[in-house]
Amino acid sequence: MKARRGTAPTSYFWLLITGAYFFVPLLATFLFSLKSNQTGKCCTAASYTWVLHQGDFWHTLKISLLLALETIVISLLIFVPTIYWVHLKVPRLRPVVAFLALIPFVVPPIVMVVGLLDVYRGTPSWFYAQPWGFLAAAYVILAFPYMFFSLDAGFRSIDVHTLTEASQSLGASWPTTLVKVILPNIRSAALAASFLTLAIVMGEFTIANLSAFSTFPRFIQAVNEAQAYPAAALTLMSFALTWGAMLSLLLVGRKRGTRAAVLTGAR
Numbered sequence: 001m002k003a004r005r006g007t008a009p010t011s012y013f014w015l016l017i018t019g020a021y022f023f024v025p026l027l028a029t030f031l032f033s034l035k036s037n038q039t040g041k042c043c044t045a046a047s048y049t050w051v052l053h054q055g056d057f058w059h060t061l062k063i064s065l066l067l068a069l070e071t072i073v074i075s076l077l078i079f080v081p082t083i084y085w086v087h088l089k090v091p092r093l094r095p096v097v098a099f100l101a102l103i104p105f106v107v108p109p110i111v112m113v114v115g116l117l118d119v120y121r122g123t124p125s126w127f128y129a130q131p132w133g134f135l136a137a138a139y140v141i142l143a144f145p146y147m148f149f150s151l152d153a154g155f156r157s158i159d160v161h162t163l164t165e166a167s168q169s170l171g172a173s174w175p176t177t178l179v180k181v182i183l184p185n186i187r188s189a190a191l192a193a194s195f196l197t198l199a200i201v202m203g204e205f206t207i208a209n210l211s212a213f214s215t216f217p218r219f220i221q222a223v224n225e226a227q228a229y230p231a232a233a234l235t236l237m238s239f240a241l242t243w244g245a246m247l248s249l250l251l252v253g254r255k256r257g258t259r260a261a262v263l264t265g266a267r
Helices: 009-033 044-052 057-088 089-099 109-119 131-156 160-169 174-185 189-202 207-209 218-224 228-266
Strands: none
Touching: 009 228, 044 228, 057 089, 057 131, 057 160, 057 174, 057 189, 057 218, 057 228, 089 131, 109 131, 109 207, 131 189, 131 207, 160 174, 174 189, 189 218, 189 228, 207 218, 218 228
16 A cells, blocks of 8 residues: 655645735734724724724614525525426426526626616515615525525535435425425535625625615725725624624534434434
8 A cells, every 4th residue: 555645845835825815915904903093003993993883883784684694595495496396307407597597697786786776666665665675686686696506516416316206205295305305415505505695795785885775885885985994894894794694504504414414313
């Protein structure tokens, strides 16, 4: 047997370069955020205190987080059954759906929001004049490519036909098969799609700005136009909040997966 080779020195070098590329800008932003508005000298946490005492910070953050959760739930409810049905019954339509998923990449958000504002004009005010209606619908379209390609990869990694036939041979209905058999096998893909959707909603500015809804990215832009040091602090806080929310989704997904595995083993 050949001796296992050690890690090449070049791999450490590229890992160091990658880490520096990621963390150096964050460190520079952090040091910049510690400066005082009055003196311009370091070090003070006044910028972070100022942000935390802004009512708009909590209001817009709540709206963006709820929008992200709404978008994730709606997207999963729409795309999981659709992609499952395409893989199971009409695999020839998969290239067509994949082509449609590329359209949000091609159409700029500024063009899309103008078209949506015109298409949805005349709809009930609870939908057109509320972020939970108009923005959620726009964000589902915006997240379509990320949801489709993530879920599609998950479905392609499992044997959909065998799992479905085995489930139905035991008397399970279509909803039971989808929820208790298919969904646990694509949990990683669903979590990855949810992560991407969360990041998109928490950072989307153009659609919210042109449709005049107060979201977290609009608050960041407003602070950035007025004060430099609090803007840097707010940017870091936004980064930390987004990663914290993604970590929470990951932990919830792992806990449910572990519980399902325990229950299966107990049977």
